[in-house]
Amino acid sequence: MKATYLCPHCRGAINAGNNIILSAKTKSKKVGLILLHEEIGNYASEQSSSLSVEEGEVVDLFCPVCHESLNIPIKDALAKYIRIDENLKESFIVISRKYGERITFKVDENKHIESYGEKLSRYIDPDWFLLK
Ligand SMILES: [Zn+2]
Structure with a gap:
């Protein structure tokens, strides 16, 4: 079984095919969908032409699905959602909301952190994992 990604608010599945599908809005109020590759560390992405x-x-x-914000409410531009792996283990995936910034964290139920991607030095302080 492949991994399933869930919204932390409604627990609706947010992946289909090989993509995680997120609704997005820019500061200039452009809206559309962003598709992220479901494989952790694969930064291939696509977006609606309207974005x-x-x-x-x-x-x-x-x-x-429910249109709740996935943003993590701190100064760093991050978002999170839930990943359930093939063994039904649940973890949080934390990503950067800055387009083109290749930062991903996986945080399991024991708060064990795996990091992927680049430019990780900004995010060493793990306090924000505790934020709801
Ligand atoms: Zn939702």
């Missing part, structure tokens, strides 16, 4: 997010732009991310 046209540029490299370095920060977007607000929402669940495509």
Whole structure:
């Protein structure tokens, strides 16, 4: 069985095919969908033509099912959602909301952290894992 990704609010599945599908809004109020590859550390992504997010732009991310915010409410531009792996183990995936920034964390139920991607030095302080 493949991994399933869930919204932390409604626990609706937010992946289909090989993509995680997120609803997005830019600071200039452009809206659309962002598709992220479901494989952790694979930064292939696609977006709706109505969004046209540029490299370095920060977007607000929402669940495509219930429309709740997936943003983590701290100064760093991060979002989180839930991953359930093939053994039904649940973890949080934390990603950057800055387009083109390749940062991913996986935090399991014991708060064990695995990090993927680049430019990790900004996020060493793990306090924000405890934020709801
Ligand atoms: Zn939801």
